[in-house]
Amino acid sequence: MRQPSPSSNAIDASSAARTPRMRGLSPRQRIVMTFTFFSMFFGAGNLIFPPFVGAQAGAAAVPATVGFIVSAVGLPILGVLAVSFAGGFDNLARRVSPGFATVLAVAIILTIGPCFAIPRTATTSFEMMVAPFAGADGRWAAQLIYSVAFFALSFLFAQRPEKLSHVLGRFMGPLLLALIAVIFAACLVHGVGTPAVPGGDYASGQLTRGFLDGYQTMDLLAALYFGIVISANIRANGVGDEPQVRRETAYAGLGTGALLVLIYGALSYVGVVSGAIVAIDPAHDTGATVLTNLTSSVFGTAGTAFLGAVFVIACLNVCTGLICTCASYFHERFRTVAGHGVSYRAWQVVFTLFSLVVSNAGLSAIIRVSVPVLSALYPMAIVLVALALTHRWFAARFGRVYFWTVLLVGVTALMGCVSDLVVVFGGSLPWLAAALDLLPLQSYSLGWVVPAVVGMLVGVVDSARRHGRG
Structure with a gap:
């Protein structure tokens, strides 16, 4: 399969003449590309699950976090490398059969796109930023208004996939890292005290449980197709040699992996500190509760608004990246539907509007249905990556x-x-x-x-x- 997004087709001969070909990206460009990749990965689930792991595991947070990092970081980065080596995920999946490649690709794209992951970004950020300040009576209206504004902004950012690094890599990604660093620094100053006794799903078998909870980030599935957008951004920076484009994509993936390991370790520690401050009920609380307990305790009433800002930025980054990825893939694969050409912009509108509708179904409903679907797709993706490597x-x-x-x-x-x-x-x-x-x-x-x-x-x-x- 050809990896460039449809917008990369706009990088035609004239633009190529304006941008000299390079053998590879400069160190600064690689850093920007790494931040772009990181911003596309790091969204609602990435913020919620590591603190929840730390809060539940408590004194056994180290093995639980290691298990989580293996599946939430190790598998996605191996996926990036495997896809780069195979020349695209479709090429890899075709080693099973062409029909299987198409079916699995559509299933993955819809899962990381309009059915689950994209709606979850809007719903989770609403729960953290707006819901605490909205009355119960006007909640549905507030969620509708928020989701319209959220998706309108994401739609705007996603207009030029090959220019995504200008928004995410240079501004939004570094800003998100700075905000997470503030939370981690506050935990270091506060101190952990006595870690809680492991409870909930982490009462035993913490390593395995952490590994399974890493599925919820959906990052392995996203990694198989994020290369479409990253490759377009690398080409837009003047790299015209396809093997070098794949190598630069792999470099960005490795840099992203290093950042994710550091951030997940920090957020797990945040969860341990929060769990020592306020005990959680694993049956009803979530990672959002863990973070809210911490920021409210450390920052007071301003903590809720601060945490909400972190969630909005993270979710907006991922939503933008996912809309670009899904619309790019469908435009490349299904150039005509019922005899009519379908542009990148048309797919972008379809996925944005569909996600808007699904997001108003509520976070709990989205998560409940997504868990079984992820449990079906992840094993197939894992064995394909293993065989590719x-x-x-x-x-x-x-x-x-x-x-x-x-x-x-x-x-x-x-x-x-x-x-x-x-x-x-x-x-x-x-x-x-x-x-x-x-x-x-x-x-x-x-x-x-x-x-x-x-x-x-x-x-x-x-x-x-x-x-x-x-």
Whole structure:
């Protein structure tokens, strides 16, 4: 698949003549590109979940945070590298089959886009910035007005995907980091006191629980397609050689990973401090509650407004990046619908308006439905990334491992998704739940691991058999 966004097509021969070709970005440009990538990743979930992990894990925050960082940072950055090596995620997914590549791509784009992630940015920032000051009677009207303003601003920022680094990389990203640094510094001054006893989902198995909660950031799925926008920004800075564009994308991904590790570690510590100040109820409280407790205690009444500003900036950054990514992909893949050409701007309008409607359904509803869907998509994405990283010395020699591994993992993950979605909507499928419970590691929500191993073995045998026939 070609990686540039549709707006990168505007970087035509005349603009190329105005911008001299470069072998690579300068150190300053790489820093800006890293901040751009970071800003696209770091949104509502990235702010909420690390403090919640720290507050629940308490004295066991270190292993919990390590598990969270592995899945919330390690997997996305490996995803960026894998996609860069493969020349695009579609090229990687086509190693399973062309049809699978299209279906999985659309499912991922809709998940990180208008169905879940984009609406969540507006809803979460509203909950933190406006809801505390809005009366219960006028809440629905306040949310509608806020979401219209929020998406209008994101739509405006997303007009030129290849210029996104001018907004996110040079201004919004550094501002967000500065605000998070203020919160962390306040925690260092306050001190942690006596950490809380691990509770909730983190009463035991903190490492595994942290790993699974890292799914909620959706960053692995986003990483598979954020390269579309980052690549366009790199080209706009004068890099015309495609292998160098992929290398610069990988550099930006590695820099983003380093920033995320530092920020997640800091926010987990913030959660430990907050949990020591005010105990939380894991069944009802969220990471937003953890942060609110802390800022209210440290900063007083101004703390709520300060925290709301942090959330608005983070969510606006991610919303803008996601709108660019989704509209760019659909424009490239579906240039015509029902015989009519569809522009980047048209897709941008569709995704923005759809997200506006979904965002007013409420944060809890979005999260409840998204969890099973993520549990289905993440295992397939993980095995594809793993196979891509071993392609040269393993998967390329046994090409059928892609088909069989993804098939068995996909069937298992989709069965789990169906079972969980039925429960979300008030039903139950006890026979399906019982069948899934027979899988090793299913109690840790890792029932797909053994099917993945079996799929690789079957793929090796199938590849050897076909090679023998040839």
